[in-house]
Amino acid sequence: MSYFKYxxxxxxxxxxxxxxxxxxxxxLASPGNWWTGAERVAIAQxxxxxxxxxxxASRKEALSPYNFAGKHQHDxxxxxxxxxxxxxxxxxxxxITKSWxxxxxxxxxxxxxxxxxAGLAVAVLSVDEFHRAIGVALEVLPDALPGAPDGYMxxxxxxxxxxxxxxxxxxxxxxxxxxxxxxxxxxxxxxSAVPNAVRDWMMISxxxxxxxxxxxxxxxxxxxxxxxxxxxxxxxxxxxxNECFY
Amino acid sequence: xxxxSAQVTETEIDLQGVNGDAKAAETGVQYGAELMQxxxxxxxxxxxxxxxxRNSLLSVAGEAVLVDAAGVAANFQRMVRIADSMGIPVDDxxxxxxxxxxxxxxxxxxxxxxxxxxxx
Numbered sequence: 626m627s628y629f630k631y632x633x634x635x636x637x638x639x640x641x642x643x644x645x646x647x648x649x650x651x652x653l654a655s656p657g658n659w660w661t662g663a664e665r666v667a668i669a670q671x672x673x674x675x676x677x678x679x680x681x682a683s684r685k686e687a688l689s690p691y692n693f694a695g696k697h698q699h700d701x702x703x704x705x706x707x708x709x710x711x712x713x714x715x716x717x718x719x720x721i722t723k724s725w726x727x728x729x730x731x732x733x734x735x736x737x738x739x740x741x742x743a744g745l746a747v748a749v750l751s752v753d754e755f756h757r758a759i760g761v762a763l764e765v766l767p768d769a770l771p772g773a774p775d776g777y778m779x780x781x782x783x784x785x786x787x788x789x790x791x792x793x794x795x796x797x798x799x800x801x802x803x804x805x806x807x808x809x810x811x812x813x814x815x816x817s818a819v820p821n822a823v824r825d826w827m828m829i830s831x832x833x834x835x836x837x838x839x840x841x842x843x844x845x846x847x848x849x850x851x852x853x854x855x856x857x858x859x860x861x862x863x864x865x866x867n868e869c870f871y
Numbered sequence: 872x873x874x875x876s877a878q879v880t881e882t883e884i885d886l887q888g889v890n891g892d893a894k895a896a897e898t899g900v901q902y903g904a905e906l907m908q909x910x911x912x913x914x915x916x917x918x919x920x921x922x923x924x925r926n927s928l929l930s931v932a933g934e935a936v937l938v939d940a941a942g943v944a945a946n947f948q949r950m951v952r953i954a955d956s957m958g959i960p961v962d963d964x965x966x967x968x969x970x971x972x973x974x975x976x977x978x979x980x981x982x983x984x985x986x987x988x989x990x991x
Binding site: 635636637638639642713714715718719721722723726740743746747748750751752753754755757758759760786787788789791810811812814815816826829830832833834843844849850851852853854855856857858859860861862863864865866867868869 | 872873875876877878879880882884888889890891896899900901902903906907909910911913914915921922925933934935936937938939940941942943944945946947948949950951952953954955956957958959960961962986
């Protein structure tokens with residue numbers, strides 16, 4: 626099955642956007658470092674469930690999100706810790722703490738698995754949100770491909786920034802040499818314990834926003850109908866509503 | 872990035888557009904008010920208002936602008952979640968430009984600021 630034809634879209638969708646979304650859907654269905662293809666697709670489904678989850682909506686209003694009991698609205702395929710992690714990343718991310726990430730690791734959601742889960746969740750959200758922005762129905766989720774996760778983590782990934790292991794800012798070398806240049810910003814490093822999460826993030830971002838190279842153009846980026854100030858006004862307003870300090 | 876792009880293109884802008892001021896948003900930015908309203912209604916998940924804002928942007932700027940703006944808006948739904956779920960601090964807390972923007976937009980009111988304070 627081919628995805629993201631956008632045949633029902635009332636607007637012409639740039640081909641690079643459709644191609645990036647389709648390539649990500651293929652990656653989503655494939656086994657990762659810590660999750661099978663089926664589990665990765667289940668994570669994607671939980672992204673969608675989270676946005677209409679009544680427990681998430683109630684918890685977001687609670688003063689303390691860590692002492693608020695209830696049940697998420699969810700599908701099958703993931704355990705409770707993973708389901709809660711997806712829902713929290715999508716609906717209450719500003720109150721995620723290092724101790725919660727570490728408690729989850731004790732409960733079986735390793736930091737590598739958490740990074741892959743979060744990377745998938747935000748990539749799926751980004752694709753789905755594009756559809757909502759233009760008023761088009763969400764794409765059907767892909768059928769999972771067989772295979773087992775390989776447990777890979779870059780040897781240079783280490784603790785010290787944020788809540789999870791990351792490559793150092795000059796650590797994109799060897800098998801990870803394609804992730805960034807001489808120095809990686811923290812937002813690039815964030816998912817670097819799972820290199821394909823960075824690659825997926827950059828692939829989608831290059832189409833929906835700008836490539837790393839394109840970010841150096843502060844005037845009129847190629848293949849865009851809006852200039853950089855227009856781009857950054859939209860980015861800034863979305864970020865402000867989301868209370869994004871970064 | 873908005874301020875840097877304005878400086879590079881020698882355009883006078885008003886950063887308060889980022890905080891939702893429609894008059895400020897249209898200062899120096901073509902379709903600024905419509906783009907800002909589109910971004911705001913989208914991020915607030917207000918479907919009815921989003922439809923109105925989408926149609927308004929379409930009527931003044933056309934579908935290519937709408938599609939590009941939708942891509943950017945969708946992309947930035949992700950950024951805050953990357954930063955906060957991984958707990959990353961801002962890279963350049965000490966830079967003068969970065970500090971002045973944080974002050975002008977009062978960004979320290981956001982809960983996610985704690986990750987940068989603790990790292991500093």
